[in-house]
Amino acid sequence: MQDPIGNLYNWLMGWLVSWGVDQAISNILLSLVGIVILVTIAMVLDVFLVWIERKVVARFQDRLGPNRIGPWGIFQPFADIIKLLIKEDTTPNGADVFVFNLAPILSLASVLLLWAVLPIAEVVFGVDLNVALLYIVAAGAIGTLSVIMAGWSSNNKFALVGAYRMVANMISYEIPMVVILLIPAILTGSMSMLTISQSQEQYWFVLVVPLAALVFLISAIAELGRSPFDLNEGESEIVSGFHIEYSGMKFGLFYAGELLHAFTFGAFISILFFGGYNGPGVTQMPVLGVFYFFIKAMIGYWIIMWVKYTVPRIRIDHMLYFNWKFLVPFSISILVMTAVMHKSLSGYETPVYVGGMLAANLVLGWITIEILRAQARKQRKMDDPNSRVVAELTH
Amino acid sequence: MTALQIIFLLAAAVILISAVMVTATRNMVHAALWLIATLFGVAVIFAVLEAGFLAVVQVVVYIGAIAIMFIFAVMLTRREMLDKGPQMNKRAWLAGILCVVIFASLIYMLSSWVGFNQIPLLVGNADTLTLLGQSLLLPSAYLLPFEVASVLLLAALVGAVYVASNRKQEEK
Numbered sequence: 278m279q280d281p282i283g284n285l286y287n288w289l290m291g292w293l294v295s296w297g298v299d300q301a302i303s304n305i306l307l308s309l310v311g312i313v314i315l316v317t318i319a320m321v322l323d324v325f326l327v328w329i330e331r332k333v334v335a336r337f338q339d340r341l342g343p344n345r346i347g348p349w350g351i352f353q354p355f356a357d358i359i360k361l362l363i364k365e366d367t368t369p370n371g372a373d374v375f376v377f378n379l380a381p382i383l384s385l386a387s388v389l390l391l392w393a394v395l396p397i398a399e400v401v402f403g404v405d406l407n408v409a410l411l412y413i414v415a416a417g418a419i420g421t422l423s424v425i426m427a428g429w430s431s432n433n434k435f436a437l438v439g440a441y442r443m444v445a446n447m448i449s450y451e452i453p454m455v456v457i458l459l460i461p462a463i464l465t466g467s468m469s470m471l472t473i474s475q476s477q478e479q480y481w482f483v484l485v486v487p488l489a490a491l492v493f494l495i496s497a498i499a500e501l502g503r504s505p506f507d508l509n510e511g512e513s514e515i516v517s518g519f520h521i522e523y524s525g526m527k528f529g530l531f532y533a534g535e536l537l538h539a540f541t542f543g544a545f546i547s548i549l550f551f552g553g554y555n556g557p558g559v560t561q562m563p564v565l566g567v568f569y570f571f572i573k574a575m576i577g578y579w580i581i582m583w584v585k586y587t588v589p590r591i592r593i594d595h596m597l598y599f600n601w602k603f604l605v606p607f608s609i610s611i612l613v614m615t616a617v618m619h620k621s622l623s624g625y626e627t628p629v630y631v632g633g634m635l636a637a638n639l640v641l642g643w644i645t646i647e648i649l650r651a652q653a654r655k656q657r658k659m660d661d662p663n664s665r666v667v668a669e670l671t672h
Numbered sequence: 673m674t675a676l677q678i679i680f681l682l683a684a685a686v687i688l689i690s691a692v693m694v695t696a697t698r699n700m701v702h703a704a705l706w707l708i709a710t711l712f713g714v715a716v717i718f719a720v721l722e723a724g725f726l727a728v729v730q731v732v733v734y735i736g737a738i739a740i741m742f743i744f745a746v747m748l749t750r751r752e753m754l755d756k757g758p759q760m761n762k763r764a765w766l767a768g769i770l771c772v773v774i775f776a777s778l779i780y781m782l783s784s785w786v787g788f789n790q791i792p793l794l795v796g797n798a799d800t801l802t803l804l805g806q807s808l809l810l811p812s813a814y815l816l817p818f819e820v821a822s823v824l825l826l827a828a829l830v831g832a833v834y835v836a837s838n839r840k841q842e843e844k
Contacts, residue, residue, distance in 0.1 A: 301675060305675075373699075376701075376702075376705065406724065408728050408801065411725070414728075414732050415732045415736065418732055418736025418740075419736075421740060422736075425740065426705070429743075429747065444740065444744075468801070
């Protein structure tokens, strides 16, 4: 029970070798089996996520959501999948067929690649990469590529403009995300997700760098392309952007990929800042970590959905202004402050360390809010036609 | 034939075929996509040689930034995206001869290198990432070139902002 995956692997390996299969080949075969199992778990979870999404949006909008098919509407996603499968699979006139079909596949693949580095428990993970944080950014880059491919190959101006906006969004918000990803790397000394989870056994990183968690949440929502940053797929804005020419299961792949991506980012937030698989009783029974991991990932996903169904959409120029003029300097100042405070407080015991870092975060947050208030005051004075300041400036 | 050799041959085949397709395809966006396949193959070779950090940085920088910039440049500067030009110009035979000459001289130069016939010595679980970090930050290693490179990047950034803002003021 201490190491279920390792024991299963050894048992199957012994079985295969006793049949006469070569050691290296059985290693590869068992790795393939492990990959298939992990991807199956992710995709079955994805189906469940469709149901959760529809129920939660309904409750936020003060209605019930699907409740006809099965108890609490739990078989609704299966009806959705059957509908998508039997729809006509159109390819627009003049579209580039190979790229058109490749784009949704790459989009879902870039999300499934992320599941290789998630530590679901201390003994249940795909691979313990020592550059896992950079690997996450790389998988995001492949997702960005799939958006351009979808927008360009549709032979449709709305799709292309939607794809341009989405890519501008994604590559802009990668910068604060990467800067914030450096912060758990500083606090832990390693870029491996497993090491980051392991070093949160005493206290969660959200107590030490809450501002970083907030900025990561915002840039993660922007990276996902979810509301309030969903200029590319707002039906009222751009006729669902780069999705427009995709029908049937190809659209299903995009949609499922987006939901799974949102859940995976909820999992990242929980691993990087909320302790990952840590919880009471995990040191005695490591498999309990799976339970804690999924609960925390669901809470992170719920927060992302909460933001989506509460705030209205942000305009594209406001979105880029917010990133380049506020989030980038803010995240760099958080990074510098965290590095300095971590180095100067690292000799002391834990309560002094946590208290000192938390105080530094609060001071930085207060200074930022004061700067923003001064800016807002100045902007309000400029916009006010009765103001004496404007009269002085324009004469 | 070890597994390493098989993976290397597959990755090399992908790289070479994609590189040939970059020049042989008529559609420019397709050429950019084949370039992405080539760069991905190079990342696989980095991973095989146990430079995991370089493999991931290759994907992030080359595919995630440079290739996307290529695609945007193609999309924003062509009048019509489906245009296809003639495949070769009149001096194509000269380019072919030059290619063969350069290939032969590269093989000749590399054949005098010690590692030409050896399989690379892979150390297993070497902590190359810590070594890389230390070599960039120790004054006895490469700290000075690292700082000079960051100053160069800052100069490029300031120059780009100046050129862009200057043009905006001229338009006004």
